[in-house]
Amino acid sequence: METTILRKARPASGLRPNLGDYAAIYAGFSWQGARYELAGLPGGGLNIAYEALDRHLLRGRGSKLALRWLGKDGTQRDFSYASMARETNRFANVLRSAGIGNGDVVFTLLGRVPELYIAALGALKNGSVVSPLFSVFGPEPVKTRMARGGARAVVTTRHLYERKILPWRDQLPSLAHVFLIDGGEGSLPPGTTSLKAAMAAARNTFQIVKTAPEDIALLHFTSGTTGTPKGAIHVHEAVLAHHMTGKYALDLHPEDVFWCTADPGWVTGTSYGIIAPLTIGATLIVDEADFDAARWYAILSEQKVTVWYTAPTAIRMLMRAGREMVPKGTFDRVRFMASVGEPLNPEAVLWSADALGRPFHDNWWQTETGGIMIANYLSQDIKVGSMGRPLPGIEAAIVERDGEHVRIITEPMKSGELALKAGWPSMFRGYLHEEERYKKNFVDGWYLTGDLAMRDADGYFWFVGRGDDVIKSAGHLIGPFEVESALMEHPAVSEVGVIGVPDPVAGEIVKAFVALNPRYAESEALRKELLGHARLRLGPAVAPKEIVFRKNLPKTRSGKIMRRLLKARELGLPEGDISTLESDEK
């Protein structure tokens, strides 16, 4: 295989890379030894929010800008570390007075607004578990996740509440409190509380709950091939990995202005869109608006962004927009750019180096890993198209499942399953209420990622594909089962198979193959009706972008729809082993 290596000039900025000599730091690193990087709660315990905010106050850094929020309408709100500490104290007091305590799950269903960041960190101070949901989810994904998580409280807007929670709220008795950020006085829907009023009445001091390193802090939902979404559990100790990987993989320094474009509804937007930059003491930029090439370039230069973390879909949209759209000087201050969500295609790396003057550095991780595991680093040349090398403290290998055991594949560039030696601090500690499903991921002390990859002779990892049917669209995992279930609710649908099909911008888009019940006839009107049905339930990020009719779907003897076969045919690939095929596609 031809490998393009992007050689780098010495970085122009005066900052020394946190990870200078990869081999030496990797060899000498231990998580135990890295613990001194954290403060720990005074009097014992470990709390993510304390590491992110209050510890900086003791060092006289309270007046430093922690978070700058850019509203869609051009407004800007600034929060210093001290003001974030006070606001999160207020929110913790709001929860406390509502009787929400340790281990209770607090959801957020919000766009990227300051209240989201305040609620997340405030809930952590209170010892509660935070689960941020993507506000673009439709009512079904919201309901599934909140019910599974046993939500005690949610912070949202009136509009989102009425559309996505109210229709099913009576089915979730655990949900005792709904805080509306835009609730004015007097006119609130029944059973809701104005967050503004509650915050105004709350004290701005709070004794942070003495959480232990293994106490649950975050609940992130992710999708599997079958069944309901999985609630990946992360503990307060994860902050050690957020912090160290922020330093090593993103090269974050306290001097940095950092922009992570991910929404906190996805794990990247929490680990790196909230926690890591704050524990490091940097300034975090939050943009409320969605992708807009011109706006993004303006933010980079006006806000003097120095480190930028985004995703392949956005990068491909910038490529489409063309280099003519990049105002001169936009990237003068940007010293590091990274990408995550799906493998970054080599063209995008080369384009960025050429058109933007800086290359994107691809890295790899999952909801389950809680933090970046494999990365291309500032100080290292880039093997274009590779996900890079493991972070210090992370042991990665390519393995082959062999009955009850795994065999490590040592031959270079041989495909197998990517595995990580279990035990790093941000490793997920369980899937909520699904111990068996959790255990299945671990064999011989390795966490098996479900991703297929290869390792080259120099120790760089190369992504090959997913080992299952999960769809990756615009960097987000989508479980085909969740989409199929929503479509099956429509009376016209008798069976449905959902796969990901390649898309030049999104990587993959969701495509549904639908067979109809006898009384229904295929028509353009029905196709649109199904599309609308799915969009209403699932929201635009999860709903199929394409629906096609089939008379029959390929099935196994047990009636299981063979998505793999649908996909092979869609892509014109060999059909592989079809010995289990009982009833074929028509």
Place this chain on the structure above:
Amino acid sequence: MSEDDIRAAVIAELGNIAPEADAATINPESDLREELDIDSLDFLNFVTALHKKLGVNVPESDYPRLLTVKGAIAYLAAKLGSARA
């Protein structure tokens, strides 16, 4: 092409992307993405479809001008007008 024709084309394309909503009744001055719950990929498809249907080339830098029904109609009308002139 009259402004009504352009309006019809815009509404029809939005209806293809978000068939559950009635694009004809949304506030012509509010952000389509919020009114119709469409994401950035949907929006991209919307612009691409208009390009195909009307033959109007929309450079990426002009995308924000198509974020409302009113803006999209005005933009397309101007483009079609100047193309004919």
